[in-house]
Amino acid sequence: MNKFEQLGLNEALLNAIADMGFVDPSEVQEKAIPVLLEQDTDMVALAQTGTGKTAAFGFPMIQKIDVQSKRTQGLILSPTRELCLQIAQELKLYSKYMKRINVAAIYGGASISSQASEIKRGAQIVVATPGRMKDMISRGMVDITNIEYCVLDEADEMLNMGFYEDITDILSHTPEEKSTWLFSATMPKEVARIAKKFMTSPVEITVGSKNSGAQNVQHEYYLVSGRDRYPALKRLADANPDIFSVVFCRTKRDTQKVAEKLIEDGYNAGALHGDLSQNQRDIVMKSFRNRQIQMLVATDVAARGIDVDDVTHVINYQLPDETETYTHRSGRTGRAGKSGISMVIITKSELKKIKSLERIIQQEFEPKKIPNAEEICEIQLYHLASNIKNTTVHKEVEGYLPAVMDVLEGLDREELIKKMVSVEFSRFANYYNRTSDLDQPSANGQSSGNDGSTRYFINVGAKDGYDWKSLKDFLKAQTGLERDDVYKVDVKDSFSFFNTDTTHAEEILQIFSEFKMDGRFINVEVSSNAGGRGKERKKRREGSRRSGNSFERKNPKGFGSKNKGGKQRQKKSRW
Structure with missing residues (x-):
């Protein structure tokens, strides 16, 4: 009924x-x-x-x-x-x-x-x-x-x-x-x-408490120096390859400036502010609804009434002058029962505002580190591998294959994969090899990270129906850990990352060593960025190779199979 x-x-x-x-x-x-x-x-x-x-x-x-x-x-x-x-x-x-x-x-x-x-x-x-x-x-x-x-x-x-x-x-x-x-x-x-x-x-x-934030929105803040605000925004975008977001700035000038810089750097971005004509605004909003724009940079006034489903992230490039306005910003994501993430980029002088916001929305903010070069490269590499695996082969390619095979003759499978990935990935890696970490220590002198934690890779993501809330629930059910024992959950399109205290690492790796669900291997590995656990990760890789090719082990049958119509939208290279 x-x-x-x-x-x-x-x-x-x-x-x-x-x-x-x-x-x-x-x-x-x-x-x-x-x-x-x-x-x-x-x-x-x-x-x-x-x-x-x-x-x-x-x-x-x-x-x-x-x-x-x-x-x-x-x-x-x-x-x-x-x-x-x-x-x-x-x-x-x-x-x-x-x-x-x-x-x-x-x-x-x-x-x-x-x-x-x-x-x-x-x-x-x-x-x-x-x-x-x-x-x-x-x-x-x-x-x-x-x-x-x-x-x-x-x-x-x-x-x-x-x-x-x-x-x-x-x-x-x-x-x-x-x-x-x-x-x-x-x-x-x-x-x-x-x-x-x-x-x-x-x-x-x-519904809920007065002025409270939506319960299915995760709130995070990232501490940076004032001059690193834009590089931090770039890194947050790069660490979330499938981002579909609204980026909020305080002024029309900053909105236009940030959007132009994102476009120059190869992102699918657009600006929405009061100086646009109605026709220009309509064009921008149509592009955003059609996902031709992935990062919509907007002022609070211009964004009033935006009602677009499936926004994955709201990024507060600058905090609003009125703390109540934050509730409206974060309400652009996590709509219609889905979860979302609201990110705040702040400097040390703004830290006190986080406490004010927590009182208003009656939820806590999670302090997080700006992703470093190694973390971003790892995410982008997995994302590229997933795209390659899910790409539909067009019939027109068939006629050219004999000539292509001649050119690639003599390359074994592993070498071919390395070269194929490197063609797209090398420019990306070269850019980040020239950059330094942006993360700032918090007010008490400690890093916003969590020492003694281990970060894991798991080969399920948004395409498998998971978001940060449901993945936490899944991991809790399989491991017997409490929900708060699993944190820093980052869900990407075809894979995800999560953290636990290092004391739980051996148990988690054992549980997922041969874990199958619906006939598919759910593989968990320690991320290459989890300090002090590189040897264990190497041993697990070697074990995977003995039971089959490492690329296949990381991508068991069904990995990322829920691809939208089998199509991959072409994105302009950011590098």
Whole structure:
């Protein structure tokens, strides 16, 4: 039985929900929908971005709309054009089986007369940005004097963008007896002021704690000197070859500068800030959604309302001036039940801000070291090997193979693999051989690393359905260790790394010496960067060679087999 049926939704909505594949309502949906359906009440709902808030207010509004009337009955205010369009699109999907429901999206950068015509034809629900809605009210193009439902979505973001006066002016044109539903990730004073002024005894719903961070986001900080901020960003990107991230800067100038440097260094990057035209912004966002851009460098204001799934990392190139803003930044990852990572690059003078952030998000930050040259080269080498293994061989290659075989005649398998990998890898290794470590000691004089720990390589990753949370749970189940005994978990596309205290190393290596799952070897080795354990790693390699080729042992049948359609997207070389 679909659990949405228990919330009181009608058959038309349940059919649409089934089409979209929704089965279990999120916590905010489970708490909000029954109340909004059964009562004509005001509501304040606090929940993180990406928790399903649109459906939490969208389903009840659609069900309560009078489809026999063409007058505007519901108004939804959202901070940005992107979010406005997305909400309107989702509401249209929700109401696909309800005839005569019309939803209009009202935002700047498009023809105001066309939008006015759409409303005039009979839009029962209007989704709007505050600026355009205020403009249309002043021109008499929209009538909201008889609406029954008003939603303030991402209320804190709208107020952070300076829309307080616009919102109060818009609400002054609405009837007092309407139901107002306020949805927000945090509850700053301005949001509380809006609630007090325009709402009567609202029902309060909180998912998690007020202003808390999402529980499926891991928070990390990296301590560097001020001059090494950009090289640190490069290293974090190189240590995560499949990164799909938003990089936050404080100013438009820094945003453009960082994006240009990333592009010059060969990364798929783009800038998003207030100096871009709407057309330029649309092009950048389209490229980001299509993953043509892997690193979107943005200011906080420009990133308001970005709603892109599967962002793997949020990187705080600089911390925001307002600590509450960090909650919004980190909320760009770890969406829709998936996990994500929020990284902060800081200097010693900013360390005290980490404690303030921990109090606000009610989660601890993990101090981590900037990856050194050896660690990055190891990750990139494994990543290259995985790409080679997963690459689809095109039919056109077949005709050239005899000539290619002649050229490569005399090379044995191991030598051929070494040469093939070196063609792509040598430039990368040469660059990092000329660089030094960037990691800074913490305030107490100690390195942010953990002495006495061992780092391991394991041949499963994101393609096998793992993220940092589920891999920790898997390792805990297999080893009997406590969850906190496994740390510094870094999940890549086809492989991962993790740490334990060195006292557990022998036991872990023994458990995974001949470990199989679903007929596939799950191989764990001590990473070449784990100090003092190189000899043991060498012995394990030699043992692997005796039982088969070392490349095959590291890549048993099924390694990285869940490749997206068998295709590998070509990436511009970073070197």
